[in-house]
Structures are given as structure tokens and as C-alpha cells.
Amino acid sequence: MFGLESTLAILLVLCLVFACAFEFVNGFHDTANAVATVIYTNSLKPVVAVVWSGICNFTGVFAGGIAVAMGIVNLLPMEALADQSVYLSIAMVLSLIISAIIWNLATWYVGLPASSSHTLIGSILGVGLAFSLMPENPTHEGVNWAKAGDIGLSLLISPVFGFSVSLLLMAALAKNIKNKKLFDEPNRDSPPPLVMRILLIITCTLVSFFHGSNDGQKGVGLVMIILIAIIPGYFALDQSVNTSAISESLTKVELIINKIDTTSLKDKELASFLKSKNKVTEAKSLIGNSSTVFEIKEADRFKVRKNIVSSAKGFEKLLEKGKLNLSKEESAELKKELKSCKKITDYSPFWVLVMISLSIGIGTMIGWKRIVRTIGEKIGKTHMSYAQGFSAEVVASSTIGLSTWLGLPVSTTHVLSSGIAGAMVSGKGLKNLQPKTIRNILLAWLLTLPVCMSLAFGLFWLFRALMV
DSSP: OTTOOHHHHHHHHHHHHHHHHHHHHHHHHHHHHHHHHHHHTTSSOHHHHHHHHHHHHHHHHHHSOSHHHHHHHTTSOHHHHTTSOHHHHHHHHHHHHHHHHHHHHHHHHTTOOOOHHHHHHHHHHHHHHHHHTOTTOTTOOOOOHHHHHHHHHHHHHHHHHHHHHHHHHHHHHHHHOOOGGGGSOOOTTSOOOHHHHHHHHHHHHHHHHHHHHHHHHHHHHHHHHHHHHHOHHHHSSOTTSOHHHHHHHHHHHHHHHTTOOGGGSOHHHHHHHHHHHHHHHHHHHHHTTOSSGGGSOHHHHHHHHHHHHHHHHHHHHHHHTTOSOOOHHHHHHHHHHHHHHGGGTSOOOHHHHHHHHHHHHHHHTSSOHHHHHIIIIISBSSOOOHHHHHHHHHHHHHHHHHHHHHTOOOOHHHHHHHHHHHHHHTTTOGGGBOHHHHHHHHHHHHHHHHHHHHHHHHHHHHHHHHHO
16 A cells, blocks of 8 residues: 555554544534534424434535645644654554544543534644654654644634624524514424524534534544655645646746845844745755656655745745735735645545545434533523524534634534523523533533643653554
């Protein structure tokens, strides 16, 4: 397989199986976020709701683009990791996946709607931190802290946003809707009014679809970490891209940056500029006159990736700070060409999308009852009303969809559970929340990152000792 010796091939398959297992658990762990409202409002029968949610999750993975997946990949310094032993890469991958699965299963078992996003990101940060402390790592690079900060901010803001907007939406509905039955506890023996039932099914569909597009892409990113770390010669670059087009974009980047007056740059900025400029030149040289990835030497393919990713990151950072002396048009052109260059690095093979889609879709149809009960019955002191379910799902679907568009991983669990809490509070105050459940959810929210970081950190050193 890919020219690997039998031991490495077995370990590669094992890593991919664990990645699918993570998405499978993610599916049934997070399904409740989408189906709880339609089940508790009697809009759909549980079996129908779960199967429909699974189909929407499956579809969402294909429609989610690749930005979220690349956000996950870029949390780790893949350039530094690929320079180490392949067994070290495997130790890192297994550590982060197994720690994420352990925490997801533990919180599912006790019925807590904990975040799979937090779990995965905490695990990645844990192995990245462990990698940075290794004596074999002279640069001590382990985590892209700038990217981690962006992701952390999105995970922090999303539940606050979900709570606040859901509370306001409920208040607006209460003021403008005359049919007060929509605010009562659902009748278990009959479905809601037709219009509300349609709206609840639509919002369930959207949450499921956007969950697949966001959380599914995290699984895609996880698989790409595995493939790039273990067999970079095959997966560092998108083999379907015409490399002559990339070479043309690199040439255009060179023409633009050669116009820049560097005399105004400070020492640190100048060093970053020159480093990025040299990497553009090196990437162009390695690509040479090739028209396909296969024409680039296998040993050079990861170097091409490394140079393109690093140079793009350097120039984008300088552009963001306004340090490059370029016109508005030239800055836009540079951004456009850098984006074109990254077409060869920011990708995922079709079979990876299929594998993750099936894992999350099948997982969605299994094991959903525990967390559905928490979402539907235990957040508020009263059962979820039609209006509360609608408000929470509108907020969740729009927030997750926007985050996917921006390329930011967001927690479906946190957004929806906080949205339900906000809907429960509206008009009735904090007294309508069940303190024990809210306390447990907050505790899981606070513990997820440190626990997963610690688990992954410890497992990495264990696997490192066994494999390297």
C-alpha cells in the first residue's frame, strides 16, 4: 500500500479506522442537537428523524468545502512533523484520535452534550504541545497558536451568541405571535400546527446539514493530517491540479512582491518577507516545467507544499497588518494569486469525503437517545415548546452555516444547548433552568479542553516510547 512496509501499512489502516470511529461517535453524540426538537415536539417520529438527520449529515460533508478541514490541519505544524520519524507521526495521530474518542464516549455515556469540536481541538493541542517539548524537535514548534486562538475565540463566542440570540428571538415570537399554543408544552399524542411542524422539520434539516458540513470537515481534516504525516509523497499535493497553473501563479506573486519597497519594514517584518519570498522562488524551482504532480520528484512534493503554505502564511500576515507597500488593487491581486497557489495544498481526495460521510451518517442513526433526553427534558424545568425548539434550531443552523462559510470550526452542541437555554429563560427568567444540568454542561465545557489535552499529551509520550 503506497509503497509502505507491512507494519506501516497496518498502522496507517489502524489510524484511518480510528478516524472513522471518531466521526461515527461524533455522529451519534451530536445527533441529538438536530433531532431533539422535532422528536420532543412530535414533529417527526424518532426513527424517521434520526434517519433523515443521518442523510442530511452525509450530504453536508460533501457541501462543506475544505476551509474547516484545512483549519484543523493547520493547527499542527505539518512541515515540522513530516521532518520527523514516520512512527512519531503515527504516535501523534493515534494519541489525538484515541483521547478524543475516550472523552466523547465518556460524556455520551453520562448523557452530557459535550462538544466533539472541543474534544478534537483539545487533543490536537495536547499532542502539539507534547511534540514541541521533544528533544528531537529543535525548533520546538508544536502548535499554530495564532490559528488556535482564532478557533478558540469562535468556540467561546458561539454559545454566548446562541444563548443571547435565541432569548431575543423567543421574545420577538412571544410579542408577535397570537397563537399561544405554540408556547405550551407539546401534546405527545398529536403533531404541532402544520406551519410550525414544517418549520421545525426545515430547521432540523438545516442543523443536520450544517453539522455535517462543519463537523464532518473536522473529520476530513483529521484524515488529511494522517495521510500527509505518514505518506506525504502521495498526499502533500492535490494530484488533480495542473502544476503549470500553480507555477504561473507563483510567477505573478513574484512580480507583485518585487515591486515592494522593503525599506519601511522593521527587522522582524523584513526577515518574514524575505523568508516568504525565498520560499516562493524555491517552490517555483521545484515545480519546474512539470504539468502534473506526478512529474515532480516524490521526495520534493512535500517541499513544494511546505514552501507554498509557509510563504502564503507569511505574506497574508504582512498584508493583514498593512505592512506591504502595495496599492489596493495590487494587494487584492496578491491575495488572489496566493489563494490560487493553495489550490494544490488545500484539498481532500473524494474517497476521504465518502469515508467520513458514511461514518458520520451511520453514527447519526445510532446511540442518540441519551443526549436527546438531556436536550429535550433536562435543560429547562418545563419540556421544550414548539417556539423554543424553533428558536434554538434557527440560531444553531444559522450560526453553524456562517461558521462553515468563514472556515471556522464551531460546536454544534454548544450552540444548540445554549440556544435552548436562552429560549427557556426568555419570559421566565433563569429560574426556568435546571441548575444541576446547566452545571454539568458547563463543567463538561470547562473540562473538555484540559482533559483532552492531558490525555493526548500522556498518550503521545506512551506511544512514542513504544514506537520510536
